[in-house]
Amino acid sequence: MLVGVPKERKNHEYRVGLTPPSVRELTSRGHNVLVQAGAGAAIGLSDGQYQSAGAEIVVQASEVFERADMVVKVKEPQPDECRMLRPDQILYTYLHLAPDPEQTKALVESGAVCIAYETITGPGGGLPLLAPMSEVAGRMAVQAGAHYLEIAHGGRGVLLGGVPGVAPGHVVVIGAGVVGTNALQMAIGLGARVTVLDKSVDRLRQLDLVFGNRITTAYSNAQSIEDAVLDADVVIGGVLVPGAAAPKLVTREHVGKMKQGAVMVDVAIDQGGCFETSHATTHADPVYIVDGVVHYCVANMPGAVARTSTFALNNATIGHAIALADKGWQRAMKEDVHLRRGLNVCKGNVTYQAVARDLGYKYVAPEAMLEGN
Template identity: 70%
Template sequence: MLVGVPKEIKNHEYRVGLTPAGARELARHGHQVLVQRTAGTAIGLPDDDYAAAGATLCDTAADVYAQADMIVKVKEPQPAECAMLRRGQILYAYLHLAPDPKQAAALVKSGAVCIAYETVTGPGGGLPLLAPMSEVAGRMSVQVAAAHLESPAGGMGLLLAGVPGVAAAHVVVLGAGVVGTHALQIAVGMGARVTAIDRNVGRLRELDLIFGNRITTLCSSAHTVEQSVLDADAVIGAVLIPGASAPRLVTREMIARMRNGAVVVDVAIDQGGCFETSHPTTHAKPTYVVDGVVHYCVANMPGAVARTSTFALGNATIGHALALADQGWKRALADDPHLRRGLNVCDGHITHEAVALALGQPYLPAEQLLAPAQA
């Protein structure tokens, strides 16, 4: 199979879909790898490293899309990229379709086989291809909150850890999955006063065993969310329903009652966001202010630490990339129910139930498209 790696074109996106090590693995399996020139140079992965790994270099994204059987990316294809996809071509990337009907329509129109990292499941549960970026975003979220609590960034002028005689900032983390757990780790490490809110009491028990009396755990309800948000200096939105739009846990009215100069970081913005006042921003202009509250809603947070993120993502995605290249998409998806959960759009149909529900579109189970391969 010919595997293509275009350069990412989303605003301030420096990650790359395949490292030289990943290209070498595919080449060892007998596949051709086509990489757009300078795809990885911004993060210290020069073209020569890809060539040494057995990849062929080309000048434009159009060359990649025209020749490749499978496109390996990081972020969702932009409109110009969607237009270059063709029927039967595999797209393997983050898609986050639930809040993005325009992208979904473009992918349906293309007829491509679109596999979303964020809905591939794991044998032990969880979302193993989303997890590394959730780890990065969770850790970054507290750094970002701390930076934007500073006065020059529009915050109230608060040091997250406080100092002797002055109280530490109160950080509230909504959601205790991968993002939330890593946010808690950094917030506790930086000396903040920390509250974790989740609806899963079993998960809260686990966090209590991990962090002990260094955090407060609360079971999620409208009351506990409201009371905690109103007392917070920084709120991290870390909720996720796989494939679906994020629930809006924090209302506009709550935002209006928060302290001036407080900060909210919406890590769930890729799935629509969990604050009613959220809308996507970019690294070029990451924040805006609503009712005196600083909102950080960058839709590709891990892109700011692109080298770390690229290697973490490559570790997680290369196994399925090899399976798709070795077996073809029909056999690979038929043989692996977890990879099959990643199929969001295929042959003009939406094939993930939560995505279809969020978009209000018809749903065709992936199994119906794979019947010949499963026979």
């Protein structure tokens, strides 16, 4: 199979779909790989390294899309990239379709086979291709919160760890999944007072056993969210409903009652955000203020630490990339139900139930796309 890796086009996105070691894994199995010139240059991955791994370097993204049987990316295709996709071509990347009707429409019209990292499941449960970026984003969320709490950036002027004689800042983490767990670890490490909310009592019990009195756990409901948010210096939203739009758990009314200069970090913004006042921002212009509260809603947070993120992501994605290249998408999905759950759009059909429901498309089961193949 001919696998193509274009340079990412999203604002301040420096990650790359395949590293040179990943390219070598594919070329050693007899596959050919095209890499756009400079695709990994920003994170120290030179064209020469890709060539040494067996890749062919091409100048234009259009050549990658025109020639490749499978396009491997990091972020969702931008509008011009959607127009370059063709019927039956495999697109393997993050998609986050539920809050993005324009992209969904473009992918449906392309006729391509679109596989989303974020909905591929794992044998032990969970979302193993989303997890490494959730780990990065959860850890970065606390860094961002601490930074924008500084008064020069519109914050309250609070040091999260405090100092002797002065109370630490209060970090509220909504959602105790991968994002939330990594966020609370960082917040504890800084010496902050930490409250974590989740609807799973079992998960709260697990965290309590690990962290004990270093955190406060609370069952997530409207009252507990309001109480915690109004007392917070930093609120981190890490709620995920796989493949679906994120629920709006912090309302505009809550924001209006929060402390002036508090910071909200919406890690769920890729799925539409879990704060009612959230809208996507970029690394070039990461924050805005609503009712005196700083909002950080960057839709590709891990892109700020692109080298770490790229290698972490490739560790998770290369196995399925090899399976797709070795077997073709139909056979690979027939043999692996977890990979099959990554199929979001296929040959003009929406094949992920939450996306179809949220955007008003007819749902076609992915198994139906495999019949007769």
